[in-house]
Amino acid sequence: MTDRLFTEALRAAVGEDLLSTRLSADVVFADLGEAAVRPLLTFDDLSDILATSALEPPRVRLHRQGAPVPAARYTETGEASRAARNVIRPDALYQELRDGASLVLDGIDRLHPPVRDAADDLMRLVRERAQANLYLIWGDSHGFDTHWDDHDTFVVQVAGTKAWQVHGQGSRPYPMKVDADHSHTPPDGVLWEGVLRPGQVLHVPRGWWHTVKGTGDVSMHLTFGFTRATGIDWVRSLLDRLHDVRLLRQDLPRFASHEERRKHHHELVRHLADLAEQHDIDELLTERDSRFPRRQSFSLPWAVDDSEPTADTRVEFVPLLTPPMDCDGDSVAVTVSGKRYRFPAVAEPILATIANERATTVATLAMLSGTDLPTTSRVVQALVRHHLVVLR
DSSP: OGGGIIIIIIHHHHOTHIIIIITTTSOEEEEOOHHHHTTTOOHHHHHHHHHHSOOOTTTEEEEETTEEOOGGGTEEEEEETTEEEEEEOHHHHHHHHHTTOEEEETTGGGTOHHHHHHHHHHHHHHSSOEEEEEEEEETTOOSSOSBOOSSEEEEEEEEEEEEEEEEEEOSSSSOOSSOSOOOOOOOSSOSEEEEEOTTEEEEEOTTEEEEEEEEEEEEEEEEEEEOOOOHHHHHHHHHTTGGGOHHHHSOOOTTSOHHHHHHHHHHHHHHHHHHHHHSOHHHHHHHHHHTOOBOOOOOTTHHHHOOOOOTTOEEEEOBSSOOOEEEOSSEEEEEETTEEEEEEGGGHHHHHHHHHHSEEEHHHHHHHHTOOHHHHHHHHHHHHHTTSEEEO
16 A cells, blocks of 8 residues: 555564654665555556656656756657647657666656655655655666765665665765755765665665666666755744844844944844744744645545535545644634634544544544544535545
8 A cells, every 4th residue: 555655664664763763864775575566656657647747858857877868859849738848759768768868757746646645655754745756767877976865765666676875974964955065075985785676665864975876677766755844944934933023123233333233232142042942843843734735636526516425435634744633612623734724523533533544435434433424424525625635
């Protein structure tokens, strides 16, 4: 089941210290077995995606030996709704792949439901936004030179084999995409080396240098990337609150005496320190969770025509993280994607059940929540109108 790939299969394989000590701090290898990843993506799936999704560079692109392949070599100008666009030419794409190019497809989780389900599950594990990219190559070439990524990754091998060397942190630990220094260099030596086979997973922390090459075989893998909150995010959250501090809104005393400017500086520092004490990192993380996005999905026709779901209708929970529920006796409130929703108290066991199950039928939801079927159906009708569930 791809909707439990990370929270159940990976966590069971690695151990309970995955989140507490190893995530973002250590290279992690796990063998989940080929059967666990087989539902994620096949070559038939990929062929259908390329044929039906109207993809064009840079979302889908080719790299060879550390450099991008010019798009003109594998695309041609087409037309869609009277607008010109780059269309991939299958024969040219095949030739570039035969010559050792690596195909990269960004955001495949938004195109293929099994990968989307796995990305959703990773987000529930790490409580950060995630995206999945596809990498496909034949032969012993490589698409990219030794490099580091500005986000954490879980690499999932789905077909063939690929050789990996993880070197570790370079001369600037924890580098960022927006950073003051991009001139850092990789470390000497190799921390982890191996050939990934279908069903095997590798976690490479942000900023860790690595070298990846083909093995002469075909290789298709998915890279699930996510960016964790840092101290810089906490400081930015403080900046958003500074407009409420009167002293911070005042002009700086440019033309005052040195002593007055020094006094003003000390007052600024005091207010910043007070604000930092009031808003700790737990508050930032809770706020980020409350604004965590919903996966974009649609529930037609139910959400528009208010048609009543049947006992066999499938209900899927839309929020990626389980929202906290506030009950006051007469009602229950949940906050999802920064918006607060309030429902009658009878909805509380139904909400709690679907948030835990993630997907089930209306009849099973009624049974598990201890609510009669008509009431469950009415609550589900209300939830779908607010895009808290989708119906299938």
